[in-house]
Amino acid sequence: MDQKVNFLTVASHINWDEYFMLQAVMASFKSKDPNTKVGCVFVDDNNHQLSMGYNGQIAGIDETKTPWGNNRAVPLDQQKYAYVVHSEANAILHAKADLSHSRCYVTLFPCHECAKMIATLKVREVVFLSDKYSDSVENQIAKRIFDMSGVTYRELKLRHETVEQFTAYISAVIPK
Numbered sequence: 657m658d659q660k661v662n663f664l665t666v667a668s669h670i671n672w673d674e675y676f677m678l679q680a681v682m683a684s685f686k687s688k689d690p691n692t693k694v695g696c697v698f699v700d701d702n703n704h705q706l707s708m709g710y711n712g713q714i715a716g717i718d719e720t721k722t723p724w725g726n727n728r729a730v731p732l733d734q735q736k737y738a739y740v741v742h743s744e745a746n747a748i749l750h751a752k753a754d755l756s757h758s759r760c761y762v763t764l765f766p767c768h769e770c771a772k773m774i775a776t777l778k779v780r781e782v783v784f785l786s787d788k789y790s791d792s793v794e795n796q797i798a799k800r801i802f803d804m805s806g807v808t809y810r811e812l813k814l815r816h817e818t819v820e821q822f823t824a825y826i827s828a829v830i831p832k
């Protein structure tokens with residue numbers, strides 16, 4: 657028998673960008689927000705995950721007493737915006753390691769409040785999946801903050817074959 661029979665040529669289906677963005681997508685799945693689910697993952701230079709988070713209500717409060725709706729026609733105390741903690745803030749608050757000089761993978765481009773924290777932490781790079789609020793003032797302030805503080809940002813497009821392989825894999829491991 658060929659003594660090299662086990663020396664197979666192998667390759668990972670996904671690259672590091674896709675690996676961490678899919679983790680951010682998975683984190684977003686845990687969000688209860690009916691309109692906007694966001695997840696994020698902070699990663700170090702060795703491609704080790706440092707922290708992750710998703711948008712949710714304040715930890716420990718009675719969530720039945722706070723709103724999830726986004727209708728801005730009612731007073732702020734009746735809107736989710738008064739109570740929801742963003743995914744980036746949750747990941748930063750719960751991090752057990754220093755996030756400075758890390759990369760942040762996030763499913764939605766950060767708002768200006770999260771941008772303040774990301775820039776203050778001296779996060780090196782923000783990689784985002786969606787920038788659907790790019791016309792908003794908050795979004796433009798966030799980009800200004802990043803530009804002024806040297807935080808680079810780039811959009812990641814998940815490859816179609818990666819999404820297909822991921823979907824096929826999930827289907828295969830779930831019992832029928």
Ligand SMILES: [Zn+2]
Binds near residue numbers: 742770
């Ligand atoms: Zn935010």
